[in-house]
Amino acid sequence: MTTDRKPFLDVRSEIGKLKAVMLHRPGRELERITPQYLHELLFDDIPWLKKMREEHDGFADALRMRGCTVYYYQDMLADILKDEHVKEQLVAEVLTKCNIANPDLEELIKDFLMEKTPQEIAEILIAGLHKKDFPEIQREKRLVDHIKEEYPFYINPLPNLYFTRDPGAVIGNGLCVNSMNTHARDRETMILKYIYTYHPNFEKDVTPLWYDYDRRYSIEGGDILVLGENVIAVGCSERTSARGIEDLAMNLFKGDGKIQKVIAVQIPFTRAYMHLDTVFTMVDYDKFTIYPGVEDKVKAFCLTEGKNCPKVEPMGNLQDALKQALNLPSIQFIQSGGGDEVTAAREQWNDSTNTLAIAPGVVVTYNRNEASNDTLRKYGIEVVEIEGSELVRGRGGPRCMSMPLNREKI
Numbered sequence: 001m002t003t004d005r006k007p008f009l010d011v012r013s014e015i016g017k018l019k020a021v022m023l024h025r026p027g028r029e030l031e032r033i034t035p036q037y038l039h040e041l042l043f044d045d046i047p048w049l050k051k052m053r054e055e056h057d058g059f060a061d062a063l064r065m066r067g068c069t070v071y072y073y074q075d076m077l078a079d080i081l082k083d084e085h086v087k088e089q090l091v092a093e094v095l096t097k098c099n100i101a102n103p104d105l106e107e108l109i110k111d112f113l114m115e116k117t118p119q120e121i122a123e124i125l126i127a128g129l130h131k132k133d134f135p136e137i138q139r140e141k142r143l144v145d146h147i148k149e150e151y152p153f154y155i156n157p158l159p160n161l162y163f164t165r166d167p168g169a170v171i172g173n174g175l176c177v178n179s180m181n182t183h184a185r186d187r188e189t190m191i192l193k194y195i196y197t198y199h200p201n202f203e204k205d206v207t208p209l210w211y212d213y214d215r216r217y218s219i220e221g222g223d224i225l226v227l228g229e230n231v232i233a234v235g236c237s238e239r240t241s242a243r244g245i246e247d248l249a250m251n252l253f254k255g256d257g258k259i260q261k262v263i264a265v266q267i268p269f270t271r272a273y274m275h276l277d278t279v280f281t282m283v284d285y286d287k288f289t290i291y292p293g294v295e296d297k298v299k300a301f302c303l304t305e306g307k308n309c310p311k312v313e314p315m316g317n318l319q320d321a322l323k324q325a326l327n328l329p330s331i332q333f334i335q336s337g338g339g340d341e342v343t344a345a346r347e348q349w350n351d352s353t354n355t356l357a358i359a360p361g362v363v364v365t366y367n368r369n370e371a372s373n374d375t376l377r378k379y380g381i382e383v384v385e386i387e388g389s390e391l392v393r394g395r396g397g398p399r400c401m402s403m404p405l406n407r408e409k410i
């Protein structure tokens with residue numbers, strides 16, 4: 001029997017008109033960041049939540065105005081928590097990972113959570129549970145209760161969740177639930193796996209899972225670029241491991257047969273470069289915006305199907321690799337900051353190259369990156385600007401803040 005129903009997940013390019021996206025509206029988790037835990041929570045500054053939310057709502061509105069349906073991670077999580085069995089299982093798994101040393105206390109926290117509504121639990125699983133927010137209940141003290149431990153949370157907050165790009169990536173009609181490189185972001189992917197497994201929209205039975213969060217080798221979504229129907233690029237970076245790329249490639253090649261090539265792009269392993277999309281994004285059929293100088297620091301390799309592991313062949317420079325991958329006679333690199341070293345470095349700090357394509361030649365960017373945005377316009381790109389003075393403090397731009405679920409074919 002054939003059906004005309006459109007699939008929920010369908011991403012065959014970086015630039016096809018964006019039809020549906022998953023976002024997370026910043027919440028109380030951002031107010032849990034203190035100077036002491038900045039580094040551990042992967043922030044460089046203390047964010048102001050009220051302003052951040054206004055800016056994020058502006059981002060969501062800009063997408064809706066262009067015909068994109070916005071789904072929120074927290075709503076989808078609350079949806080699946082309506083099922084008692086899922087609620088029990090997820091709460092238990094979260095608490096196991098929290099390493100609460102006193103089993104009686106773990107049990108009490110579990111009871112405390114199980115009495116909450118699905119919306120309230122969803123919020124706590126994202127915002128975390130601060131020790132001061134848990135009611136003091138009479139219980140037998142264990143040694144650990146007498147030892148003063150500084151860490152303030154029973155359940156740690158997930159302040160990086162508004163960068164929904166990183167925990168998951170839709171490739172074709174399947175989902176890659178990523179294995180995060182940092183402990184601070186682990187639970188983001190665990191929850192996404194539950195959403196994939198239990199949310200009816202994800203149609204698990206017909207949706208391939210290309211990767212899983214408990215795999216040993218890290219992969220993060222900011223490194224994954226769906227260049228076309230048959231080819232993706234994956235940054236080999238501070239966050240994404242070479243073995244992770246090989247394993248993902250093998251799963252894709254074995255899958256529905258659409259992805260035949262994975263271009264691995266090695267970028268410098270430093271926080272300034274973090275993910276491939278921190279320095280390089282696709283903005284049109286044959287155009288990419290790039291942080292000046294990156295081309296000279298990267299190496300590209302072509303992975304194709306092999307017997308026990310993918311066949312690996314070194315490619316020429318990045319431009320040649322992309323021409324080959326996209327089967328185009330030429331590719332244009334648009335240098336951020338207009339190519340000026342100082343401006344490019346300043347705007348790169350504020351994610352000037354982290355653009356989100358919402359249609360071929362149309363991108364969403366932060367308005368503060370004036371020189372980079374002007375340069376994009378000079379190359380004929382339509383630039384939809386959003387405010388990002390506070391959003392930027394988490395070190396990511398519009399691409400990092402979005403997980404495309406569905407794009408029109410190009």
Ligand SMILES: NC(=O)NCCC[C@H](N)C(=O)O
Binds near residue numbers: 041042043165223395
């Ligand atoms: N794709 C991206 O580059 N995402 C930005 C993630 C920023 C976040 N503070 C992190 O360090 O993971």
